Amino acid sequence: MTTLRTATLRLFERLRDESGDDEGRFVVAPASMEEAAGLLDVAAAEGLTVRFRGGGTHSGIGNPVTADLVITTSRLSSIIDWSPGDLTAVVGAGLTVDELEATLAEHRQTAVLPETAPGATVGGILSAGMSGYRRLRHGPTRDRVLQVTMATGYGSVVTGGSLVVKSSTGYGVPRLAVGSLGSLGMIGVVALRLLSRPLASATVAVADAPAALSEVYRPIAVLETSEGSFCYLAGTEEQLAAQTAGLAADGVPGLAWPEPIDHPIRLSVRVPPAAVPETVSLVRELDPVRWVAEHGVGVVTVGFEELEDSLFGDLRSWAVSRTGSVVVLEGADFIGDGVDPWGKPPSSIEIQRRIKDSFDPSGICNPGILPGGL
Amino acid sequence: MDPAAELIDLLGASLVHTHPVDRLIYAKDSGVASGDPAIVVLPGSTEEVAAAVRIGVAAGMPIVARGAGTGLAGGAVPPPGSLLLVLTRMNEIHEVDEIGRTAWVGPGLVNLDLSEALADRGLEFAPDPASQQSSTIGGNVATNAGGPHCLAEGTTVAHILGVEMVTADGRIVILGGEAPDEPGYDLRGLIVGSEGTLGIVTRVLVRLIQRPPEIATMLIVFDDIHTAAQTVSDVIAAGLVPAALEMMDQPMIESVENFAHVGLPTDAAAVLIAEVVGTAEGTAVEAGEIREIADRNGAREIRTAATDEERALLWKGRKNAFGSIAQSAPDYYLSDTVVPRTRFVEVLDEIYAIAERDGLRLMNVFHAGDGNFHPLVSFDASEPGMTERVIGASHDMVLAAVAAGGTLSGEHGIGLEKRDLMHLVFTPQDLDAQARIRDAFDPEASLNPGKVLPDGARLSERPGR
Ligand SMILES: Cc1cc2nc3c(=O)[nH]c(=O)nc-3n(C[C@H](O)[C@H](O)[C@H](O)COP(=O)(O)OP(=O)(O)OC[C@H]3O[C@@H](n4cnc5c(N)ncnc54)[C@H](O)[C@@H]3O)c2cc1C
Numbered sequence: 001m002t003t004l005r006t007a008t009l010r011l012f013e014r015l016r017d018e019s020g021d022d023e024g025r026f027v028v029a030p031a032s033m034e035e036a037a038g039l040l041d042v043a044a045a046e047g048l049t050v051r052f053r054g055g056g057t058h059s060g061i062g063n064p065v066t067a068d069l070v071i072t073t074s075r076l077s078s079i080i081d082w083s084p085g086d087l088t089a090v091v092g093a094g095l096t097v098d099e100l101e102a103t104l105a106e107h108r109q110t111a112v113l114p115e116t117a118p119g120a121t122v123g124g125i126l127s128a129g130m131s132g133y134r135r136l137r138h139g140p141t142r143d144r145v146l147q148v149t150m151a152t153g154y155g156s157v158v159t160g161g162s163l164v165v166k167s168s169t170g171y172g173v174p175r176l177a178v179g180s181l182g183s184l185g186m187i188g189v190v191a192l193r194l195l196s197r198p199l200a201s202a203t204v205a206v207a208d209a210p211a212a213l214s215e216v217y218r219p220i221a222v223l224e225t226s227e228g229s230f231c232y233l234a235g236t237e238e239q240l241a242a243q244t245a246g247l248a249a250d251g252v253p254g255l256a257w258p259e260p261i262d263h264p265i266r267l268s269v270r271v272p273p274a275a276v277p278e279t280v281s282l283v284r285e286l287d288p289v290r291w292v293a294e295h296g297v298g299v300v301t302v303g304f305e306e307l308e309d310s311l312f313g314d315l316r317s318w319a320v321s322r323t324g325s326v327v328v329l330e331g332a333d334f335i336g337d338g339v340d341p342w343g344k345p346p347s348s349i350e351i352q353r354r355i356k357d358s359f360d361p362s363g364i365c366n367p368g369i370l371p372g373g374l
Numbered sequence: 375m376d377p378a379a380e381l382i383d384l385l386g387a388s389l390v391h392t393h394p395v396d397r398l399i400y401a402k403d404s405g406v407a408s409g410d411p412a413i414v415v416l417p418g419s420t421e422e423v424a425a426a427v428r429i430g431v432a433a434g435m436p437i438v439a440r441g442a443g444t445g446l447a448g449g450a451v452p453p454p455g456s457l458l459l460v461l462t463r464m465n466e467i468h469e470v471d472e473i474g475r476t477a478w479v480g481p482g483l484v485n486l487d488l489s490e491a492l493a494d495r496g497l498e499f500a501p502d503p504a505s506q507q508s509s510t511i512g513g514n515v516a517t518n519a520g521g522p523h524c525l526a527e528g529t530t531v532a533h534i535l536g537v538e539m540v541t542a543d544g545r546i547v548i549l550g551g552e553a554p555d556e557p558g559y560d561l562r563g564l565i566v567g568s569e570g571t572l573g574i575v576t577r578v579l580v581r582l583i584q585r586p587p588e589i590a591t592m593l594i595v596f597d598d599i600h601t602a603a604q605t606v607s608d609v610i611a612a613g614l615v616p617a618a619l620e621m622m623d624q625p626m627i628e629s630v631e632n633f634a635h636v637g638l639p640t641d642a643a644a645v646l647i648a649e650v651v652g653t654a655e656g657t658a659v660e661a662g663e664i665r666e667i668a669d670r671n672g673a674r675e676i677r678t679a680a681t682d683e684e685r686a687l688l689w690k691g692r693k694n695a696f697g698s699i700a701q702s703a704p705d706y707y708l709s710d711t712v713v714p715r716t717r718f719v720e721v722l723d724e725i726y727a728i729a730e731r732d733g734l735r736l737m738n739v740f741h742a743g744d745g746n747f748h749p750l751v752s753f754d755a756s757e758p759g760m761t762e763r764v765i766g767a768s769h770d771m772v773l774a775a776v777a778a779g780g781t782l783s784g785e786h787g788i789g790l791e792k793r794d795l796m797h798l799v800f801t802p803q804d805l806d807a808q809a810r811i812r813d814a815f816d817p818e819a820s821l822n823p824g825k826v827l828p829d830g831a832r833l834s835e836r837p838g839r
Contacts, residue, residue: 163779171812272471348558351547
């Protein structure tokens, strides 16, 4: 261990990331999982707190974290293995979603990662637990993560899951890693299940989103937004023609997703799908700049220039009364002092705490970022 | 007070069994290993499960959950002295949300009963293990069960939105729920596939899907098993996602046909059952593409089910595959491994070679579209040394799959059967991480001890920490 520590201390010098200095902090970019684990091992021994950075596009999520050290995945950013015939790909966490999707498109495949801001990395998306609008049809991102390799808070390289499309072999470590926001360690390598891109797709403006959801057979997405309601379809030309025939309006070819919501305050309201229509009316009363409601999924993303503390509180209480939550994705400070981005911790907080403690016994990985300050 | 007496106070004498005959009934699941529970109880509510867990833990007994006992990996085998919780009485459908397309159900609900209860609302629960007439939702959750229709829809984990469970210290927690993305770790995702080692599931929130307006089911007949397997690979590589893509080899076809009389060609080297679902337009196109690929690979015959009855008959054949074995030999050993789909043909050959080497009677039924093998050896356990030979050969088949980049289990789980093979696919550090998860849920290892993780999986803390 001592030799590893010495070597790692040397790495600290060598691995300074050229790609940018994060508010003047010490930024390092390991080039292998062993290096990442070595860094965490040293950090744990020295009591240095660590933040992980991918593309930095989701860094507003969770409780604010101050860290002594920033570890980036910028050097773990290649496509390690892509087997089009298996519809699986293994990639470095630092690979950007855009780059991955552009490559996969060569074989008409997709990882169905969220339609997100440019620069977002695969590791960042996974660790933030983000799913895209196609979730209605294709399920959340977590269902397509087959295998994850992490460098843990105790300085080990750990792989969970299997590189096959179906497995019941040991615990679902990848499912634990997805959405863990770097609180257990660094996600370095991931294996994803891919899908074929549809031959044709269409975006159809609809008057009544809930009606479209119940009438159309398995649309890709049904969105109600500040700019109108849309039903998204994919399949073959014949299929689309038949499906759009059932809707009042004609579609435009392609999936025209809403522009990303980019305002100082960004909320994710998560409710049972049946409660989306009611959530939409409540959200509208709060005078947001823009919003997108995912029917059938239960996520309403809302952007505000400003939002009064008490109105935010009312929205949150309402969501909680429907067994949901309101998560502040960006701008908790703009709502008010001491606004908790997560709200009340889940009933399983004791188990959550023990998980955190066993993967990050020294409490150095993104300390406090999760609900309940884990 | 002795735990049996406490449990009788809790549940009444008729739901607490300690008699050797009762204990024998529950000593095994459908795999080969057996155990011996000290007490078998049949709780009827979450509160009763929680109270029973507390009683068992206080008495220092291992606690094992059991659904229908159809598991094949020994997951529900009760160690000596254990308290076995049989959850089949908890089989209610508590509530169905037709708009949100979800339902809360009891863990003891039989899989098929759920889909049948929902049929008239146009909804279904996608995972359809071949055991769906008897296996329970709780067992499906615990093993992350698969089924023919998991090819397009994903295994059980993709259909479980939340669980209520009793923890090792007898508390009740809810993980996940109707609202997506509950803040915090996705503990729901850990419970699925945890084989009763992290908590006892007492209610399950399942995701339901729309029944398709159109279904096209084809039986594709081949004279060569390689071209059948190649057809599967080609269909997947073409980016088609049939709802199901199942394969049976000649010995299996013969066994099924003799048993179920569904009209399968017993001289064929292999058959594929391919099903596409969706709108009429979509299924027509996809079925056409599959037919074309099959033709290109030299399929001898392609039959399309013209009616629901014909479709049901085709599936009856497939779903009776295991049941049909009983008539040909007293015992069978069914294994479960997965390989990357591009390696399917190659591993198939190795599996046949192993059976031939050991002089065993091998039949195969595969979830071919997923690369999921179910090599099945039928034998007579009363022949001396036979069981060992069969297990040895199955072990070699697992090794062949792992060597091709596959893994130990696609859907049956690890249980006792493959616990000691976990090192084949995981490093000591990987297993240590899994042991940490287990310890976080169940620090005293009260729940289903000895399953999934091999002894000594938790590495000792590092010196100096
Ligand atoms: C003929 C046949 C065909 C089969 N076909 C398939 C198939 O196509 N696909 C497939 O995946 N499997 C198949 N299986 C295997 C088996 O049916 C599945 O593993 C099924 O999910 C087990 O359900 P069960 O209710 O019988 O569970 P059990 O066998 O009773 O238990 C299985 C495991 O789950 C745990 N468990 C059960 N209930 C709970 C609970 N409420 N909380 C926590 N843990 C619990 C047990 O402790 C055990 O570890 C087949 C088995 C047979 C005999």
